[in-house]
Amino acid sequence: MLRTHTSPVQIRTMEKIKPPVRIVIPGKVHRNDPPDASHSPMFHQVEGLAVDTNITFCDLKGTLDHAMKALFGSSVKTSFRPSFFPFTEPSAEMMVSCFICGGSGKRGSEPCRPCKQTGWIEILGCGMVDPNVYGFVAYDPRKVSGFAFGMGADRIAILKYGVDDIQLFFNGDVRFLGQFG
Amino acid sequence: MKLSPAWLREFVDAKVDDRRMAHDLTSVGIAVESISGEGKDAVFEMEIGTNRPDAMNHYGVAREAAVIYNLPLRAVDSKLPATPGKSDFIVEIGDVAGCARYTARIVRDVSIKPSPGAIAKRLTLVDQRPINNAADATNYTLWETGHPTHVFDLDLLAGGKILVRRAFSGETLKTLDGVERKLTPEDLVIADAVKPVALAGVMGGFDTMITDKTHNILIEAAWFDPATIRKSSRRHGLHTDASHRFERGADFEATTRACDRVAVLILEAAGGKLAGGAIDAVARQVDLAPVALHLSEVHRILGEKLETNEIFRILQQLGFELMPERGGDPDFTVRIPSWRLDVEREIDLVEEIARLHGYDKFANTLPAYAGAVVEAPDAEKDTRLRTTLLALGYDEAVSLTFISHEDAETFSSARVIELANPQSEDASVMRSSLVPGMLNMLAYNLNRGAENVRLFEAGSVFEATGTTTAEPKCICMGAASPPLQKTQGWGTRDGGFFDLKGDVESLLHAFQHQSLKYDAQTAEYYYPGHSARVLMDGALVAQFGQVHPDIASARKLRQSVFIAELYLDRLYPQGLRVVRYQPLPRYPAVERDFSFVFADGVAFEKIQQTVIRLGLTQLRSFVPVEIFRGGKVPGGRYSLLLRARFQSAERTLREDEVAHWSAQVITALESLGGQLRA
Numbered sequence: 001m002l003r004t005h006t007s008p009v010q011i012r013t014m015e016k017i018k019p020p021v022r023i024v025i026p027g028k029v030h031r032n033d034p035p036d037a038s039h040s041p042m043f044h045q046v047e048g049l050a051v052d053t054n055i056t057f058c059d060l061k062g063t064l065d066h067a068m069k070a071l072f073g074s075s076v077k078t079s080f081r082p083s084f085f086p087f088t089e090p091s092a093e094m095m096v097s098c099f100i101c102g103g104s105g106k107r108g109s110e111p112c113r114p115c116k117q118t119g120w121i122e123i124l125g126c127g128m129v130d131p132n133v134y135g136f137v138a139y140d141p142r143k144v145s146g147f148a149f150g151m152g153a154d155r156i157a158i159l160k161y162g163v164d165d166i167q168l169f170f171n172g173d174v175r176f177l178g179q180f181g
Numbered sequence: 182m183k184l185s186p187a188w189l190r191e192f193v194d195a196k197v198d199d200r201r202m203a204h205d206l207t208s209v210g211i212a213v214e215s216i217s218g219e220g221k222d223a224v225f226e227m228e229i230g231t232n233r234p235d236a237m238n239h240y241g242v243a244r245e246a247a248v249i250y251n252l253p254l255r256a257v258d259s260k261l262p263a264t265p266g267k268s269d270f271i272v273e274i275g276d277v278a279g280c281a282r283y284t285a286r287i288v289r290d291v292s293i294k295p296s297p298g299a300i301a302k303r304l305t306l307v308d309q310r311p312i313n314n315a316a317d318a319t320n321y322t323l324w325e326t327g328h329p330t331h332v333f334d335l336d337l338l339a340g341g342k343i344l345v346r347r348a349f350s351g352e353t354l355k356t357l358d359g360v361e362r363k364l365t366p367e368d369l370v371i372a373d374a375v376k377p378v379a380l381a382g383v384m385g386g387f388d389t390m391i392t393d394k395t396h397n398i399l400i401e402a403a404w405f406d407p408a409t410i411r412k413s414s415r416r417h418g419l420h421t422d423a424s425h426r427f428e429r430g431a432d433f434e435a436t437t438r439a440c441d442r443v444a445v446l447i448l449e450a451a452g453g454k455l456a457g458g459a460i461d462a463v464a465r466q467v468d469l470a471p472v473a474l475h476l477s478e479v480h481r482i483l484g485e486k487l488e489t490n491e492i493f494r495i496l497q498q499l500g501f502e503l504m505p506e507r508g509g510d511p512d513f514t515v516r517i518p519s520w521r522l523d524v525e526r527e528i529d530l531v532e533e534i535a536r537l538h539g540y541d542k543f544a545n546t547l548p549a550y551a552g553a554v555v556e557a558p559d560a561e562k563d564t565r566l567r568t569t570l571l572a573l574g575y576d577e578a579v580s581l582t583f584i585s586h587e588d589a590e591t592f593s594s595a596r597v598i599e600l601a602n603p604q605s606e607d608a609s610v611m612r613s614s615l616v617p618g619m620l621n622m623l624a625y626n627l628n629r630g631a632e633n634v635r636l637f638e639a640g641s642v643f644e645a646t647g648t649t650t651a652e653p654k655c656i657c658m659g660a661a662s663p664p665l666q667k668t669q670g671w672g673t674r675d676g677g678f679f680d681l682k683g684d685v686e687s688l689l690h691a692f693q694h695q696s697l698k699y700d701a702q703t704a705e706y707y708y709p710g711h712s713a714r715v716l717m718d719g720a721l722v723a724q725f726g727q728v729h730p731d732i733a734s735a736r737k738l739r740q741s742v743f744i745a746e747l748y749l750d751r752l753y754p755q756g757l758r759v760v761r762y763q764p765l766p767r768y769p770a771v772e773r774d775f776s777f778v779f780a781d782g783v784a785f786e787k788i789q790q791t792v793i794r795l796g797l798t799q800l801r802s803f804v805p806v807e808i809f810r811g812g813k814v815p816g817g818r819y820s821l822l823l824r825a826r827f828q829s830a831e832r833t834l835r836e837d838e839v840a841h842w843s844a845q846v847i848t849a850l851e852s853l854g855g856q857l858r859a
Contacts, residue, residue, distance in 0.1 A: 020550070020552055022552070028640075030582070032602065032604070034604060040581075041583070041604060042581050042583075050548065052548065052550070054548060055548050056481070056482065056484025056485075056546070056548070057483045057484050057485075057535060057543055058484035058543050058544050058545065059547065059548040061540070061544075061545045061546075062544070062545035062546040062547045062548075063547060065545045066545075078545075079541055080540035081207060081208050081210060081212075081540060081541075082208075082209060082210025082532075082540065083210065084210075084230040084231075084232055089528050089529065089531075089532050090528075090531065090536065090540075091532075092540055128482055131526070131528050145481060169579060170580055170581055171580075171625050172576075172578035172579075172580065172619075172621075172622025172625060172626065172636050173626060173629070174576055174634055174636070175629075177576035177577070177578060177636075178576060181571070
């Protein structure tokens with residue numbers, strides 16, 4: 001079975017080491033999607049995990065806000081809204097203010113397509129590590145807490161650079177690659 | 182799932198417009214994906230998580246809105262006229278595991294006809310097809326309160342009795358969709374005295390449904406076991422609005438209210454009168470265990486100290502009951518409302534508090550950390566190779582991890598890992614080599630008119646080893662350029678093999694080693710005589726050269742194509758080269774050139790070894806300068822210009838010493854059959 005997401009690395013890391021844990025996990029993942037402009041049987045995810053005696057929901061927000069500013073520029077804003085994922089609670093979806101239109105939903109007089117005119121782009125899923133997870137790795141859920149997040153690297157590149165076909169990442173076209181050199 | 186904001190507003194007096202309400206609901210996790218229509222006809226397209234069956238209806242969503250806006254939540258109208266006397270109808274729960282509660286009411290003398298316009302319109306707004314005033318009452322109640330109910334034609338129920346039981350084998354039931362279904366003993370059914378009349382929690386029976394001939398109605402509102410309904414629904418391939426809710430957990434306390442609400446709607450729309458009171462059969466209680474809440478835990482997880490009042494308000498308005506504990510450990514015991522089957526642990530309460538307080542109201546902070554960053558063990562080596570490759574003018578590319586069987590056999594000898602469920606024959610095994618992917622990418626570019634392509638890919642290949650798998654890391658470089666490359670100011674030169682060799686050496690140069698040897702034992706897909714393997718301290722760390730013309734032409738590559746493979750699992754143990762300063766020479770070096778003719782079989786490797794074996798301590802380097810074939814050089818032989826460099830760290834070398842060493846070199850080369858040219 002090829003991994004469909006990079007999350008198993010989190011548990012495997014926690015099985016091996018005691019807190020504090022802070023890791024970033026980039027990797028290839030596979031899905032049984034036939035290739036087209038928005039799907040690929042292989043793509044990339046980046047996950048992060050922080051577990052320590054002092055990690056809070058505010059830290060999750062601050063860390064990701066910091067990361068998004070590094071990625072998209074210091075003027076982007078982040079917004080979090082509740083979501084549901086099996087291994088985090090509370091869980092959240094993070095949005096960044098649209099770095100194409102600056103959050104206005106418009107490009108000149110045209111509607112901004114990347115953010116569907118909302119001014120916000122959904123970027124990643126995250127949350128506080130569900131206490132049940134600590135049970136599997138013999139951490140004490142009353143002493144430690146942590147956050148985790150995961151995002152699609154290809155998707156972010158697609159949004160950031162306005163790429164219209166995910167296949168471009170995997171056919172090695174020098175006319176495409178040269179644009180990022 | 183669609184909801185009507187006008188319908189929501191019957192329960193909560195939100196002062197905001199629909200757009201704002203949609204935004205506010207979404208920000209507490211009750212996602213409104215889009216809004217269509219205007220005014221009273223506006224519709225919210227909802228995306229409700231499967232863990233929140235309580236919010237898959239108008240009242241449940243109104244409850245969330247009431248908490249957001251801190252407004253009272255108006256009750257659903259389920260007030261019925263007093264009905265003296267008891268009903269003589271019998272409800273019996275034979276299967277306690279499958280059915281915890283069954284509430285029924287009887288309405289007599291109804292006239293079945295289409296629903297009033299307002300009811301029909303609302304149902305249509307949320308994509309429900311109006312049927313008749315009785316069936317619509319159940320549907321309306323479902324979309325309003327979330328509790329599924331059913332109505333039977335009372336006169337078609339045999340024996341004045343409802344029995345909730347498992348089906349007998351061999352029993353059949355024609356469901357409302359007209360399908361005759363074979364029941365199994367695992368199916369929970371609603372039966373009358375004789376036969377099954379409904380597949381419990383999934384769909385009613387065809388033969389007892391409400392028709393325009395119906396005069397008397399039995400209303401059912403029950404609580405069924407989620408797992409039982411899930412299995413029934415799967416078994417019969419019947420996914421209904423009712424099963425969707427029952428299998429996620431319905432509200433045990435809601436049966437009487439839902440039953441009454443259906444009765445209210447029927448009395449309004451179909452007339453008639455209640456016969457007796459509610460029949461409420463409770464086989465067992467479904468209690469949700471109370472949860473201990475520590476305010477310190479809320480603070481520890483969320484990182485911000487919320488006002489106790491705010492925590493209290495949020496939980497109470499959601500329907501939780503907080504009972505203070507003496508001693509403060511925990512601070513509260515929290516009773517869970519019967520509709521929140523998803524709340525079982527303290528962290529679930531923490532989430533409710535954070536959710537309705539508003540995620541965006543929490544501060545953004547960075548965690549304190551006293552530790553150090555430890556990079557992945559290979560990070561420095563990976564970076565070194567990658568930056569060198571980019572500096573050499575190679576673009577980094579990524580190809581898919583699947584290749585064909587044929588390619589796997591051509592480009593590797595490893596046992597392949599088959600995909601159990603491949604998308605195509607071209608992508609049926611995990612790649613055991615990066616070469617086929619690289620050749621595809623080179624071909625892709627050449628077919629599109631690119632003239633000078635240099636790519637590299639860094640990644641794992643996959644090999645079956647015994648019962649497990651190995652994923653060694655590799656780098657594959659690929660280059661294709663026109664055979665004679667014009668370089669500005671330098672005329673033309675052959676850009677292939679030696680360019681690539683230089684690039685490979687630049688990469689390998691970064692690693693610590695004693696010896697770097699080349700031989701010609703390359704894999705079959707390389708062009709013999711135009712390719713080489715590299716052994717670093719005896720370990721095979723790379724091979725490179727021109728792709729065999731047969732392989733290239735099979736892939737319709739007309740140009741000469743060059744590839745290099747670096748085997749990182751064997752290269753990385755060498756470690757990165759540690760630079761140690763060597764004092765600069767203070768005395769001049771002396772160079773001597775030797776022009777020799779050798780037989781083709783004598784490789785430079787052998788020549789160099791022979792000279793090194795002389796053990797001349799002042800010999801600093803011995804390199805080939807020029808190679809020449811043809812002309813006056815007879816066939817089967819070649820001319821080679823060699824350059825020796827002598828230098829001492831202590832003194833200037835004397836002419837006679839250099840002459841002596843040169844003579845030794847000449848003798849050694851002659852011993853290999855070499856002829857010194859004049």
